[in-house]
Structures are given as structure tokens and as C-alpha cells.
């Protein structure tokens with residue numbers, strides 16, 4: 001009996017110790033050699049170091065195709081992701097010199113081949129709500145087509161996009177990025193949690209416990225220094241999104 005109690009206590013302690021934040025590579029593992037933000041190789045490199053998840057940014061092009069890139073206007077060009085066609089956008093060569101901006105289709109094909117890594121898919125806010133609804137429908141269809149829906153979490157700054165996804169994908173976890181709503185509002189909207197900036201969560205550290213008490217999860221971006229990593233590990237967030245996943249992994253192993 002005594003042994004059983006000790007065993008139970010050890011298991012419980014183990015469970016608590018295991019509740020460390022999970023590592024998410026921001027825009028993929030793009031700081032690795034030969035990589036680039038939102039590239040196919042950034043997902044492969046994130047997968048190769050054993051992160052929990054790898055994040056991407058998705059736009060709907062002028063011809064209603066889905067592509068993977070962060071900025072609205074690609075640096076050094078006048079190509080606007082919503083005003084250009086997918087063909088024009090996918091001609092852009094990424095800074096690693098070996099890849100172009102990928103279609104979401106190509107990206108999901110790669111994700112499907114790397115089952116150990118979750119996809120954290122950010123849908124960018126678009127110029128009107130109807131286009132956001134269309135993009136959400138197309139993303140949902142693409143995730144199903146590639147068989148990666150169960151391994152995907154959705155994030156968005158737009159409440160409209162979050163609610164569109166919730167309707168389309170009721171089983172999928174959806175997190176709000178914009179930082180202006182407290183956990184109780186997120187709970188009312190039926191979302192899985194908050195995914196807020198370093199600045200927002202440093203201003204409202206109490207939101208972490210409030211979220212947990214409501215059964216919500218907390219992700220924080222973009223945490224790159226060891227000092228900030230330690231701060232958020234101690235604060236007890238569930239996920240940390242970083243440009244330096246191996247730095248965070250090393251810290252978590254200490």
C-alpha cells in the first residue's frame with residue numbers, strides 16, 4: 001500500500017514536471033543554415049530537431065489560391081500577396097536562393113510526409129471579411145485533402161477568421177493572436193486559447209492563470225532571448241513560439 005502511494009506520488013510528480021511549454025518554430029526553423037522563413041525546408045528543419053510544431057503564414061491571392069508567406073508586400077518588390085496572382089508570387093525566390101514562395105498545397109504535401117510535427121497555421125487578415133471566409137473554406141478543404149487536419153492548429157489576428165474556422169472545423173483548436181481580449185472573452189467565443197505577444201503577456205501575466213482556470217491554453221510569440229524564454233517557462237505557458245527552437249529546447253532540457 002505504502003509502495004503504491006509512493007509510486008502514485010512519483011507518477012504525479014513526473015506528470016507535473018512534464019508540463020513544460022512545447023516548442024513551436026516561428027515561420028519554420030528559418031534561422032537554421034540554408035533555411036528561409038515559411039519555406040518548405042524550414043518545416044523539414046523544424047521536424048528534424050523534434051519540435052512540437054512549426055508555424056506558417058497563409059494568404060489568399062488575387063486569383064483565390066493559397067500561398068505561404070509572411071509579409072503582405074514581399075520585401076524589395078511591389079508584389080502584394082492579395083493583389084498578385086499565385087503564379088506571380090511563386091516566382092519570388094526566397095533568401096536561401098534555393099526555393100521559391102510555396103503554395104499551401106505543396107507545403108501540406110510536405111507536412112503530410114512528416115507526421116511527428118504539428119502544423120500551426122496562421123491565416124493572415126485579409127482586405128475584406130468575405131475573402132477571409134473564402135480563405136478559411138479553402139484552407140479547411142486543403143487540410144482535409146492532405147489528411148493533416150488532426151495535426152493542425154489554427155491561429156489568426158482576425159476574430160472573423162477565428163469564428164469562420166470554428167464553424168468549419170469544430171474539432172480543431174483555434175487560438176486568437178491579437179492580444180486585445182482577456183481569456184474570459186476567448187472562452188465565450190469558444191476558442192481553444194490565446195496566442196499573444198511577449199509584450200501583451202508581460203503586461204497581463206495574470207491572463208495565463210485565468211486562461212488555465214477556464215480550461216484554455218496559452219501560447220506566446222516571439223520569444224528569442226534566453227531571459228524571455230525563462231520568464232515564460234516560469235510563468236507556465238503551454239507553448240512558446242520562437243525563431244530559435246534549439247536554444248529553447250536546450251533550456252528546457254536543463
Ligand code: MG
Pocket residue numbers: 027055056057122
Ligand atoms: Mg505568423
